[in-house]
Amino acid sequence: MPPTLAAVAALPQLGLRALTEVRTDLPVRWVAVSELEDPTPFLEGGELVLTTGMRLSPDNVVPYVSRLVERGVAGLGFAVGVIHPVTLPDLVDAARDQGLTLLEVPQPVPFIAIGKAVSRLLAAEWYEDDTRAFQAQRELTRAALRGPGPLVARLARELDGWTMLLDPSGEVRHASDLARARRRAAELAPDLARLARETRTASITLSDKDDHVVVQGVGVSGRPRAFLAVGTAERLPRVAHTIVGSAVALLTLQSESPRTTRDLRSALAGLLLGLPPGGPAFPASPVRVLACAGGAAVLDALGDDDQCLPVPLPDGTIAVIVPAGAAERLMALAHQSGPVGASDPAGLDSLGHALRQARQALAAARRHRAALRYSDLPGQGLLGILDPALAQGFAETLLAPLGADETLVASLRAYIAANGQGETAARALGVHRHTLRARIQKAARLLGRDLDEPAVRAELWIALAVTANGAGPIGHPGH
Template sequence: MPPTLAAVAALPQLGLRVLTGPRVPDTPVVWVAVSELEDPTPFLEGGELVLTTGMRLTPAGAARYVDRLVGRGVAGLGFAVGVIHAEVPPELLAAARDRGLVLLEVPRPTPFIAVGKAVSRMLAAEWYEDVTRAFGAQRELTRAALAGPGPLVARLARLLDGWALLLDPSGAVRHAEPAAARDRAGALAADLARLRGPNARPADGALASVALSVPGENIVLQRVGLSGRPRGFLAVGTEAPLPHVAHTIVGAAVALLTLQSEAPRTGRETRAALGALLLGLPPAGPAVPRGPVRVLACAGPVLDALDSDPSGERCLAVPLPGPGRRTAVIVPDDLTDAVTSLLAPPPPASAPPASAPPVSAPPASTAPTSTAPTSSPPAVTGPVGVSDPVTMATARGGELETALQQAEEARSAARRHGRPVLRYADLPGQGLLGLLDPGAARGFATGLLAPLRAEGLVETLRAYVAANGQGEAAARALGVHRHTLRARMRKAAELLDRDPDDPAVRAELWIALAVASSEDDRIGHPGASRSGPPEIA
């Protein structure tokens, strides 16, 4: 609302004096107009505070002058004294009192520009308050919209201090706030028919609306939806006519409801693709990536990372059960490098190359190191495993399931070796370990190593196998004397009933140690154990 005449008259810095009565009405002042014309009304719109020195005012013309101002609907008249007239002419004062025009005396020290600036500042403050209120209301409506259309309608009614109805295309009530407002729906039927008509939608695409005024109530009715057929209607009612800021708030609510109503249409392709997969049919449609795809296994804030880049729009992310916030991401093959860089940025240039160690050289005895990305947004937690490509045109659930298993195996291996990204195709040892059944292999490894585990000799055997049976190198890796190592290995050979110096036996022990070192149900391919090759003199 613009500032009132009473608020302007009360500004102490202006020194204005009310001459027409003790009480100044709360008439809005939309602007300040300075004019010395006998008839300034052709240049006024109504609602102005007119300022004059009375340069052309005569006693005989005072009444006609006041009549013209009142007829135009000005907010009030300010008369400057000490310039042309020493005081306000009595004829002007009498006419103003007779016709109900507020007359203010402007003292000589107060220039008209000071009055104009004061009103301008008040208007700017009011405008800023409206903008701030509208912005705050839009935030509240957006927050409410996250919980659905019902909470949004309830919040809108409270913001307007009135009632609100959300109607479906037929006019039936979907949500009402308060509940008693549901009874008003029947009276809106005729106006809903007007909004459904072929001419209800303006050429510029804006939503059409109808404003109604009934005794004691003002109603605004708007369509919801962008298509030719409305997807619903929003009706709001208040005791007083809606100010401009309230119309802005209602428009924000309509926009949010329109987004909610149109969103299910954008998900049709996704639902169709899901239905095809459930029926065992080839998935199709814009929601399904074209051409070959890969499955990525990762953990952490994957969805946030994908949302931060346009390439994420072509990916399908599926949270996986279990600990660690694991997520599988189906990625078009041509975006694999971009998405893996987004989820797990490459290590610094000083880091070792990302290729995994060969089968014949198990990795060094160092703990896995996490690669902390330096770019924004933050990388996911831990490394990323990448499957072999799968063709979506012929893919079935089993093939995608295999791809997921490949991705998780690659991620498990990458985590053990501190790699940010590892592809399944780059895993060493697939020719042998990849042929083993995880359950059977784990049972074999557990049974074979159980006697050594009971005597605390597993790590001794691991170092001996990693050193290819060279006792001196294995002793240095363990930090023990070579005689101590020799005694331990004699004990291990007795418990195993096998000769660790036999290459075939060492190969068998290498496989058992590799299987036992896996952290989950899958066999980690790269490397035979957590111990790498010791330094051999």
């Protein structure tokens, strides 16, 4: 709100003297200096008019005051000691009779001092309004991240009133006071029905004995997608309209889904119906699947790149379908958040197989916090041609003598991965070389195999690679 006339009259540095009653509810929107007998054509209302009375006399003060009152000025300041030694008594009587606040301006005070003082008060008010609007916008944005319901509730607190969000048919979706909202929604139904027929975003302002209501359409094109209704005990000031506008903008962003999102939802619906994948939202085949260990941080690293289709997985990793041509760039971005495994190029009809490849690559990448492609893993070509059932039976039979001794299995795995180099395997396990030698000798005795033979180590490598996947597909790296 602009400063009131009472606040301006009370400024000690101006020394203004009230000659009639000073209304405390009148805002001063500007200061206007005029010596015209009729300045009203140049006024908008709400001004503090200043004059020396150059053209005033007892004969014309009554119509002069009448015109000012009719125009809606905040008050009149009359300077003494310039043209008139004292304020004209007839002017005082006319102002008192017609309810116009009349302030006497002492001779040492120039009109420009009053103008500057009011300007400072207005600037302070505008700054306060802007600060409040900024803080409110920040709170509304924070609430909007949790959905339209929290946003509507926060707006009611910011305005000290009630709020509700209605769909185009007038049904209440969210409200700060549900019981009151349903009653007011019924009262607003005729107006909403009219506004719903509009082909552009619409708004209305209503007032009754209970409160002042503002209704704004939500949406940027076509008929409104929803309506935001706000009710307050007093008319909304300028800053409140700014706050409501911010809420409408946030609700519009939530309601106006990007075209790519709608296309993607349509394409996914097609997949569920058994239709072939396609459409602008799907990356062109071939694609790669990335398995990323960075969790939600991966989504931040990839940003809003519309070439990515990310999917959070139950184990906390993120799978991302990407065009094969963009895979290297997107792998590098995802790798900023943790290890990444990438599948071989695949068609949209073999994404399940590509996901398994990506997970296998990620399992190896975790050991070195690297970004690995499935094709980079050793032995994938050989393992990929084995029959899963036969390979699993072979592996279980070969390793059965080791039983459930995980320490022995891990030691054997490290030994095989080091190509029989005991010193290297011991360092990888973090044990003394003599400890590892004893474990390997025990494993060789249980298996009945000579681990110095390359063919034996090859068979064990395959068996360890197969069993590392449990019931999964063959292809997990054997180290």
